[in-house]
Amino acid sequence: MPLRxxxxxLAYLLPLSSFAGLYFLGWASAGSLWFGFVLVPLIxxxxxASTYNEKEEVYVQKSxxxxxxxxxxxxxFAVYGLLGYFLWTISMRPLTVxxxxxxxxxxxxxMAISGINVAHELGHRPDAFDLWMSRLLLLPTLxxxxxxEHNYGHHLRVGTPDDPATAGKNQSVxxxxxxxxxxxxxxxxxxxxxxxxEKSLPAWRHEIIWYHLAQLVLISGIxxxxxxxxxxxxxxxxLISILTLEAVNYIEHYGLVRKKMSSGxxxxxxxxxxxxxNHEIGRIVLFELVRHPDHHFQSTRKYQSLRHLDKSxxxxxGYPMSIAMALIPPIWFSVMNPKIEALEMR
Numbered sequence: 001m002p003l004r005x006x007x008x009x010l011a012y013l014l015p016l017s018s019f020a021g022l023y024f025l026g027w028a029s030a031g032s033l034w035f036g037f038v039l040v041p042l043i044x045x046x047x048x049a050s051t052y053n054e055k056e057e058v059y060v061q062k063s064x065x066x067x068x069x070x071x072x073x074x075x076x077f078a079v080y081g082l083l084g085y086f087l088w089t090i091s092m093r094p095l096t097v098x099x100x101x102x103x104x105x106x107x108x109x110x111m112a113i114s115g116i117n118v119a120h121e122l123g124h125r126p127d128a129f130d131l132w133m134s135r136l137l138l139l140p141t142l143x144x145x146x147x148x149e150h151n152y153g154h155h156l157r158v159g160t161p162d163d164p165a166t167a168g169k170n171q172s173v174x175x176x177x178x179x180x181x182x183x184x185x186x187x188x189x190x191x192x193x194x195x196x197x198e199k200s201l202p203a204w205r206h207e208i209i210w211y212h213l214a215q216l217v218l219i220s221g222i223x224x225x226x227x228x229x230x231x232x233x234x235x236x237x238x239l240i241s242i243l244t245l246e247a248v249n250y251i252e253h254y255g256l257v258r259k260k261m262s263s264g265x266x267x268x269x270x271x272x273x274x275x276x277x278n279h280e281i282g283r284i285v286l287f288e289l290v291r292h293p294d295h296h297f298q299s300t301r302k303y304q305s306l307r308h309l310d311k312s313x314x315x316x317x318g319y320p321m322s323i324a325m326a327l328i329p330p331i332w333f334s335v336m337n338p339k340i341e342a343l344e345m346r
Contacts, residue, residue, distance in 0.1 A: 005062070005304070008071050010284050011114075015078040018110040022082070022089050022103060029102035032109040040281050041321040049278035049318075051308040059305035068304045069130075072287065075118045076136050082110055083140050090233050091226045104233050108240025111141050116245045117289055123147035124299050139218055141241040144211035145188035152191045153184075155299055159258035159273040160266050169255035169340055172329040176250045177243060244323075251275060251322045252292050255340040256313065271297055271309040272343070278308055279318035290319055313343055 014032050021031020028034070062068065086107040090100060119137035122130040123146075138144045150165070157163035164183035167176045192207045199205075223231055256273045258266040277283075277290035288303040293312035295301065315322050316335060326332045 005068075007284050008068070008287065008304075010281075011071070011287060012074070012078070014285055015075075015082055015110060015114055018082050018106055019085065021106045022085050025089075025093070025095065025099045025103070029099045029106060031103075031106035032113070033102070033105050036109055036113060036285065037320045037324060040285060041318060041324070043281050044279045044318040044321065047280055049314075050280055051278055051310075053307045059307070062304045063302045065304075068302065072118050072122060072303075073133055075114045076133060079111060079115045079137060079140060083107060086237070087222060087226045087230050087234065091230050100233065104237045105240055108237040109244055111237065111241035112244035112248075113286065115141050116143060116146065116241060117248075117286055119147065120150065120289070121287055121303050123151060125302075126300070135214075139214055140238070141245075142215050142235075142238045143242050143245070144215060145185060145192075145208050146245070148191055148207060149184045149188035151299075152195075153187045155269075155296065158253060158269055158296060159256055163253075165249045166253045166257075167250045167255070168257075169337065170333060171254075173247060173250045173326045173332070174329075177246050180246050180249055181242065247323045247326060248289070248319065251315065251319065251326055254326075254336060256343075269296060271312045274312065275315045276309065276312040277315045277318050277322075282318035282320065286319060290315075313339065 014035055017035035018032040021028050021034070086103060089095070090103065095103065115137045119134040122137070123134035125131065125134075134147060135144065138146055154163055154165045157166075159166055164180045164187065167173070171179075189206075189208055196203070196206050219231070219234075222234055252275055253273065254275065256275070258269060258273055260266055271293040274293040274296050276293050279290065282290050288306045289295070291306040291308065293309050294306045297309065316339070317325070325335060
């Protein structure tokens with residue numbers, strides 16, 4: 001494995017920062033928030049984005065190298081270990097209100113990036129072990145239905161009004177949160193029901209029922225071990241992780257639509273229907289999620305092989321800065337709407 005590919009080890013600076021926040025508390029309590037949404041965007045302001053692609057044979061070799069997979073699996077230990085440390089911290093150590101709030105945000109961001117983000121990568125793979133690793137990473141976020149809706153819904157409907165995970169032009173991120181969370185969950189039930197009927201399985205074999213049972217067992221175990229006092233902080237952290245994911249969904253396809261053809265069907269999904277980012281630090285920390293157009297072009301392509309596609313629209317900033325801007329809609333609209341209008345005029 002070339003030394004340069006060990007760069008993905010830097011992704012573990014995020015769980016390290018999360019641990020530091022829980023250990024030192026005080027001003028450091030925010031941990032992963034400081035790292036992911038302050039330090040990373042600051043670095044990306046000064047480090048130029050790279051459009052470099054390696055030769056396809058190199059990507060093929062990389063896709064067969066199991067070390068890249070091990071780097072993903074390690075996140076399971078990071079997520080569960082830090083969640084346990086978070087629960088122990090808030091149940092055993094005296095915290096100020098500020099320390100508690102920032103610790104919740106800290107572990108919520110950690111579960112979104114090292115949890116849901118990595119689960120997204122593994123959830124697209126056909127191997128049973130990878131799928132189980134994906135389920136383990138989604139479980140503590142209480143968003144286990146995500147893969148079902150994402151794989152069998154979003155990837156088919158992206159860029160259309162039928163996709164709750166596609167944000168429309170001039171839609172605020174807060175409106176999008178309600179849309180994507182509620183409609184995405186409802187769509188997941190419909191998809192799960194259709195899959196169950198295709199396999200002629202009884203009603204109790206519905207995937208989401210089992211996801212909820214697993215989540216109930218996890219919550220019960222947390223309360224049993226750490227007491228009722230940790231329940232609300234844990235649920236709040238899970239909500240933070242969900243909102244962080246949905247903020248990512250918001251910026252990935254904001255304002256990009258597939259045209260309806262004379263046949264009544266939508267044009268095929270292309271590289272122009274996802275926003276791309278080539279900012280190096282974000283690429284590393286998010287395991288190349290930011291090269292999103294290529295992911296939609298070939299969803300089974302592993303993260304280490306994702307490419308820059310020339311026709312893809314480019315975000316002016318990396319994901320962390322883009323999310324921060326999206327939280328202030330007037331700023332987001334003023335930056336992104338002209339870019340959308342320029343694309344529409346092509």
